[in-house]
Amino acid sequence: MELTWEIYTYGFVIALLMGAVANKTNFCTMGAISDWVNMGDTGRFRAWIFAISVAVLGVLILEYLGITDMSLTTSNDTSQPPYRTPNFVWPRYILGGLLFGIGMTLASGCGNKTMIRIGGGNLKSLVVFLVMGAAAYLMLYTSFDYYVFLQWMTPISPNLADHGIASQDLGAILAGLTGLADAQNLYYLLALILGVGLLIWALRGGEFRGRFDNVFGGAVVGLAIVAAWYVTAGPLGQAWLEEIEFMDTPPRAYGAQSYTFVAPSGQTLYLLVTEPANLNLITFAMMAVAGVTLGSFLYALVSRSFRLEWFVDRADVARHVIGGALMGIGGVLGMGCTFGQGITGFSTLALGSILAFLSICLGSALTMKIQYYKLVYEDEATFGKALITALVDLRLLPGSLRKLEAV
Numbered sequence: 001m002e003l004t005w006e007i008y009t010y011g012f013v014i015a016l017l018m019g020a021v022a023n024k025t026n027f028c029t030m031g032a033i034s035d036w037v038n039m040g041d042t043g044r045f046r047a048w049i050f051a052i053s054v055a056v057l058g059v060l061i062l063e064y065l066g067i068t069d070m071s072l073t074t075s076n077d078t079s080q081p082p083y084r085t086p087n088f089v090w091p092r093y094i095l096g097g098l099l100f101g102i103g104m105t106l107a108s109g110c111g112n113k114t115m116i117r118i119g120g121g122n123l124k125s126l127v128v129f130l131v132m133g134a135a136a137y138l139m140l141y142t143s144f145d146y147y148v149f150l151q152w153m154t155p156i157s158p159n160l161a162d163h164g165i166a167s168q169d170l171g172a173i174l175a176g177l178t179g180l181a182d183a184q185n186l187y188y189l190l191a192l193i194l195g196v197g198l199l200i201w202a203l204r205g206g207e208f209r210g211r212f213d214n215v216f217g218g219a220v221v222g223l224a225i226v227a228a229w230y231v232t233a234g235p236l237g238q239a240w241l242e243e244i245e246f247m248d249t250p251p252r253a254y255g256a257q258s259y260t261f262v263a264p265s266g267q268t269l270y271l272l273v274t275e276p277a278n279l280n281l282i283t284f285a286m287m288a289v290a291g292v293t294l295g296s297f298l299y300a301l302v303s304r305s306f307r308l309e310w311f312v313d314r315a316d317v318a319r320h321v322i323g324g325a326l327m328g329i330g331g332v333l334g335m336g337c338t339f340g341q342g343i344t345g346f347s348t349l350a351l352g353s354i355l356a357f358l359s360i361c362l363g364s365a366l367t368m369k370i371q372y373y374k375l376v377y378e379d380e381a382t383f384g385k386a387l388i389t390a391l392v393d394l395r396l397l398p399g400s401l402r403k404l405e406a407v
Helices: 002-025 029-039 043-064 070-074 090-106 111-119 123-143 143-156 172-180 183-203 212-233 236-244 263-273 284-304 312-334 342-346 351-380 383-393
Strands: none
Touching: 002 111, 002 212, 002 284, 029 043, 029 090, 029 143, 029 351, 043 070, 043 183, 043 342, 070 143, 070 212, 090 312, 090 351, 111 123, 111 284, 123 143, 123 236, 123 263, 123 312, 143 312, 172 183, 212 236, 212 342, 263 284, 263 312, 312 351, 342 351, 351 383
């Protein structure tokens, strides 16, 4: 277990630094979408994209140099979760992402932001974490996810391995579709093109470049994702997997992984309600949650920004509880959150991660637009009218279908 705790310690320390920086720079993926949708300000969204580009290019370098073995991410036996699994259950990424995007908007922040807020004294976020954990527990440790979702999703989804494609990373898929033999070099090329392309797009925004916190926050988050991959999929992580083969009681959720913030809420609840003293139930992801929360707390103390905050009214309670539940269900179903899929999974160039990222953005943006029209037009704006108008605003429906005029 010594190697296990060494890896956990590295994961905790990296997360602690990330939590402090995220608090300091107000790195927030939900806020990034809100700024863009509501104010036309892309600064924080570009910071998110910047973090993704840093993570993509960082993983590319590690993999190209042979430092990490990212092939581990194709199997649940060697990765948590298996982002590049050839079992491409595409509905889970789309529906899970949509549910998570809606949930994080109602709950005032994603999984990572929930930890940041808890560290800063926000008791509403503590309630969100507990509700999210209960929903994640339901998905992880009962048959709820199978009977409600996977039972009908799996039959309509392809297993790429049946078509000679060993991974769902873009390089392997493109090689399989075109008949080109060298999937690995295709992956290197696509990762370079996509990573640099995202980097250029982020840097082109004056509202991003002109704010140090945006650049600093995005860089640190992206590098933290890369560092966690180095720890768990590099030489230390590979030695960890070899050691685990000889353990009678291996730790839960071992293998190659980086940061994600929904599944660990369910894992934490499972630990508390089953065997609180069983150290084997502690996971790398749970250590990450603790690290981010503590890092945020320490920064809040140093900056004197620590403030206790509670719900305004019952409607505020309901929004956050529903949001937490949707994040727990959607995050587990979609195999990750804005960090788990939006940055960590995206860094592996897994197609499912990219679908989940886009679905999270869509779910969040639609929710914000609907809230806006319901606020402005009150009873006149039925849910249907607000939804159709929101889709028109996002250019997903023709303007002729608009039901409510923009104010």
